[in-house]
Amino acid sequence: MESPYKANILKGKVALLTGGGSGIGFEISTQFGKHGASIAIMGRRKNVLDAAVSSLQSLGIQAVGFEGDVRKQEDARRVVESTIKHFGKLDILVNAAAGNFLVSPEDLSPNGFKTVMDIDSVGTFTMCHEALEYLKKGGQGRSSSSGGMILNISATLHYTASWYQIHVSAAKAAVDALTRNLALEWGTDYDIRVNGIAPGPIGDTTGMRKLAPDEMNAKFRDYMPLYKLGEKWDIAMAALYLTSEAGKYVNGTTLVVDGGLWLSRPRH
Numbered sequence: 001m002e003s004p005y006k007a008n009i010l011k012g013k014v015a016l017l018t019g020g021g022s023g024i025g026f027e028i029s030t031q032f033g034k035h036g037a038s039i040a041i042m043g044r045r046k047n048v049l050d051a052a053v054s055s056l057q058s059l060g061i062q063a064v065g066f067e068g069d070v071r072k073q074e075d076a077r078r079v080v081e082s083t084i085k086h087f088g089k090l091d092i093l094v095n096a097a098a099g100n101f102l103v104s105p106e107d108l109s110p111n112g113f114k115t116v117m118d119i120d121s122v123g124t125f126t127m128c129h130e131a132l133e134y135l136k137k138g139g140q141g142r143s144s145s146s147g148g149m150i151l152n153i154s155a156t157l158h159y160t161a162s163w164y165q166i167h168v169s170a171a172k173a174a175v176d177a178l179t180r181n182l183a184l185e186w187g188t189d190y191d192i193r194v195n196g197i198a199p200g201p202i203g204d205t206t207g208m209r210k211l212a213p214d215e216m217n218a219k220f221r222d223y224m225p226l227y228k229l230g231e232k233w234d235i236a237m238a239a240l241y242l243t244s245e246a247g248k249y250v251n252g253t254t255l256v257v258d259g260g261l262w263l264s265r266p267r268h
C-alpha cells in the first residue's frame with residue numbers, strides 16, 4: 001500500500017532495529033528506509049539478516065546487518081558501536097526483538113518465564129542503556145540541542161489477562177514501564193523521546209502463526225470492531241508518525257494499533 005507520508009520524513013536519520021530482519025521489525029525497517037533513513041538491523045540468525053539487508057538494498061536503501069542477541073550486553077554494545085562506525089551516528093533505536101510461545105503457567109518453567117523477560121524486557125533496557133551515549137543531545141554525530149528517539153514494540157495482552165501468555169504479559173508490562181520511565185528521565189535530561197507501539201493481531205507474522213492458528217483467526221472476527229487483522233504496514237505507519245517530526249510532542253506513550261480489539265466484547 002502506498003504511504004500517506006512524504007518520502008523524505010526520515011531523510012538523513014540512522015535507525016537501529018533489533019528484530020529488524022523479520023516480521024513487524026522488517027516492515028518498519030523497510031518503511032523507515034523508504035522514507036529516507038539508513039538502516040542497521042540486529043538479529044540472531046545470519047541468514048535472516050542477510051536476506052533482509054539484500055531486500056532493503058534492492059530498494060535503494062542504505063542497510064547493514066549485525067548479528068547479535070539482545071540478551072548479551074556485549075552484543076548490544078558491539079552492535080551499537082558498529083552502527084556508529086558504519087553510519088557515523090544513531091538517531092532512532094527500535095526494540096522489536098521478542099520471544100514468545102503459548103504455555104500455561106503450570107507448564108512454564110521459571111527459566112522459560114525468565115527467557116522471555118530476558119529477551120523482551122531486559123533486552124530492551126540493555127539496548128537503551130548501550131545506545132544512550134549516542135542518542136543523547138550532544139552525543140556523537142548529534143547537535144547539543146536535540147536528542148534521538150527510542151521506539152519499543154509492546155502488546156495489549158497485559159491490559160487485561162491473556163491465556164497462556166503470563167510470561168509475555170509480564171514482559172510487555174515491563175516494556176511499557178521502561179517506555180514511561182525513560183521518557184520522563186531521558187526526555188528531561190537528554191532530550192530523547194521514548195514511545196511504544198502496542199500492535200493487535202497482525203497478519204503474516206511469527207506472533208500470529210505461534211499464537212493464533214488459522215482456525216482461531218475466524219473467531220477473532222466476532223470481537224473485532226473493524227472485523228479484520230492488522231497489517232505490518234499499519235504498525236510501520238504508526239512508527240513513522242512517532243519517530244518523524246509529526247510526533248515531536250509525543251513522549252512516554254504507547255500507541256495502541258489494534259483496530260480497537262483490546263477493549264471490545266462480543267456482540268450479544
Ligand code: HXC
Pocket residue numbers: 098099100101102103107108109110111112113115116154155156157168199200201206207208210211
Ligand atoms: C514451554 C518453553 C517453550 C514452549 C521454550 N520454553 N519454548 N516452555 N513451552 N513452547 C522454555 C524452555 O523449556 C527453556 O526452559 C526456556 O524456555 C528457554 O528455551 P530455549 O529453547 O533454550 O530458548 P531459546 O533458544 O533462547 O529461544 C527463545 C524462545 C524462542 C523465546 C524460546 O521461541 C525464540 O527464540 N523466539 C524468537 C522468535 C519469536 O518467538 N518471535 C515471536 C515474537 S511474537 P527450561 O526450564 O526447560 O530450561 C510476539 C507477539 C507478542 O512477541 C504479542 C502478541 C499479541
